[in-house]
Amino acid sequence: MTAVEPRFDQVVHAPPRLQVCGLLAAVDVMDFAAVRDAVGVSDSVLSKHVKQLEDAGYVQVRKATVASRQRTSLSLTTVGRAAFTAHVAELRRITGG
Numbered sequence: 001m002t003a004v005e006p007r008f009d010q011v012v013h014a015p016p017r018l019q020v021c022g023l024l025a026a027v028d029v030m031d032f033a034a035v036r037d038a039v040g041v042s043d044s045v046l047s048k049h050v051k052q053l054e055d056a057g058y059v060q061v062r063k064a065t066v067a068s069r070q071r072t073s074l075s076l077t078t079v080g081r082a083a084f085t086a087h088v089a090e091l092r093r094i095t096g097g
Contacts, residue, residue: 029075056080059076059077
């Protein structure tokens with residue numbers, strides 16, 4: 001792993017967004033419903049947080065029709081992965097971890 005410059009990121013920092021980024025950092029793509037269940041929020045709350053991450057360029061949202069149902073998947077962008085990594089590094093620096 002390449003060392004990153006620790007940087008606090010206000011977009012990532014909110015607990016639900018931090019959880020979303022943490023989940024997505026571990027995978028290439030994750031289903032919206034799986035993220036919702038893991039974070040423990042409603043669809044509308046998750047949508048709001050995902051929209052903020054998407055507006056910042058941190059998350060890519062893909063919609064597809066599978067078996068006549070709309071499916072939404074989420075993934076961290078390269079910029080989002082870098083922001084999350086830098087934010088976690090800053091939290092570790094702050095806490096002495």
